[in-house]
Amino acid sequence: xxxxxxxxxxxxxxxxxxxxxxxxxxxxxxxxxxxxxxxxxxxxxxxxxxxxxxxxxxxxxxxxxxxxxxxxxxxxxxxxxxxxxxxxxxxxxxxxxxxxxxxxxxxxxxxxxxxxxxxxxxxxxxxxxxxxxxxxxxxxxxxxxxxxxxxxxxxxxxxxxxxxxxxxxxxxxxxxxxxxxxxxxxxxxxxxxxxxxxxxxxxx
Amino acid sequence: xxxxxxxxxxxxxxxxxxxxxxxxxxxxxxxxxxxxxxxxxxxxxxxxxxxxxxxxxxxxxxxxxxxxxxxxxxxxxxxxxxxxxxxxxxxxxxxxxxxxxxxxxxxxxxxxxxxxxxxxxxxxxxxxxxxxxxxxxxxxx
Numbered sequence: 001x002x003x004x005x006x007x008x009x010x011x012x013x014x015x016x017x018x019x020x021x022x023x024x025x026x027x028x029x030x031x032x033x034x035x036x037x038x039x040x041x042x043x044x045x046x047x048x049x050x051x052x053x054x055x056x057x058x059x060x061x062x063x064x065x066x067x068x069x070x071x072x073x074x075x076x077x078x079x080x081x082x083x084x085x086x087x088x089x090x091x092x093x094x095x096x097x098x099x100x101x102x103x104x105x106x107x108x109x110x111x112x113x114x115x116x117x118x119x120x121x122x123x124x125x126x127x128x129x130x131x132x133x134x135x136x137x138x139x140x141x142x143x144x145x146x147x148x149x150x151x152x153x154x155x156x157x158x159x160x161x162x163x164x165x166x167x168x169x170x171x172x173x174x175x176x177x178x179x180x181x182x183x184x185x186x187x188x189x190x191x192x193x194x195x196x197x198x199x200x201x202x203x204x
Numbered sequence: 205x206x207x208x209x210x211x212x213x214x215x216x217x218x219x220x221x222x223x224x225x226x227x228x229x230x231x232x233x234x235x236x237x238x239x240x241x242x243x244x245x246x247x248x249x250x251x252x253x254x255x256x257x258x259x260x261x262x263x264x265x266x267x268x269x270x271x272x273x274x275x276x277x278x279x280x281x282x283x284x285x286x287x288x289x290x291x292x293x294x295x296x297x298x299x300x301x302x303x304x305x306x307x308x309x310x311x312x313x314x315x316x317x318x319x320x321x322x323x324x325x326x327x328x329x330x331x332x333x334x335x336x337x338x339x340x341x342x343x344x345x
Contacts, residue, residue: 075300076301079249080249082249082261089259123260124259124260124261124300125261126259126260160303
């Protein structure tokens with residue numbers, strides 16, 4: 001009887017210790033899954049091509065081998081964008097010198113947010129373009145891809161600024177899979193998001 | 205002797221009650237609560253809960269010289285917004301326009317300005333409602 005208990009305790013200890021040695025849990029891959037011919041196909045960010053504040057083409061290849069953080073905003077936004085940009089700035093500052101991650105902000109006001117305007121906006125934030133891209137492009141394509149990033153973007157003349165959109169920040173891995181998201185208007189939510197970024201970056 | 209005691213107790217209770225009310229209303233330690241609420245609702249999204257703005261896109265209010273030396277500009281800026289560049293503490297801000305908030309009246313603007321000075325400017329500077337009224341009238345549309 002006693003030896004059974006010792007064995008039981010020993011195994012439990014070993015199991016719990018092994019959890020500690022293995023390291024933090026992996027972030028799940030978010031979105032709908034499909035099972036195709038025995039393989040799991042995860043929700044994937046489709047092909048895209050936009051232009052950033054330096055008139056450089058920004059597409060999927062821009063983020064090869066990197067994770068990236070996404071948001072949707074517009075420069076004349078009077079409500080949530082300054083808050084979310086402030087949080088994106090926190091993320092930028094923390095990972096400024098870490099080449100494994102970049103930032104991608106999409107303007108949803110393609111009419112007014114020209115490339116020179118995006119350039120001024122980005123330069124005023126004192127950020128490096130190759131690290132934090134502010135992009136514009138075909139309006140329909142930006143609005144469509146917002147869905148793929150689990151973000152809501154709507155033309156809404158009755159909303160302050162004329163657009164209604166979510167303040168989500170989304171984390172994409174180097175395989176175009178979404179691994180985390182948060183409420184960019186809430187610093188506490190972004191605190192947790194940054195822990196998720198660290199987890200993702202420590203994945204092999 | 206007993207009558208005197210009862211009277212004394214009544215006066216004591218009344219005085220305690222009165223001073224309690226006095227303390228609640230004036231010693232609560234939260235001056236310009238209405239100004240603070242107005243700031244949170246109308247200003248904090250852009251200018252930040254810390255009043256520091258957003259780098260060179262949105263100017264800071266905290267420590268801004270406009271609170272001390274150009275108070276007369278503030279009511280118009282709040283009422284009409286700002287579509288042209290402005291210099292704050294030596295830096296020019298002109299790339300992002302400030303939206304108008306025409307719904308605030310002169311009392312609310314005065315409360316807001318007093319909250320700003322009390323928190324991030326000079327607490328000794330006090331803005332009167334009739335000053336705001338005067339400045340609003342002379343706004344250039």
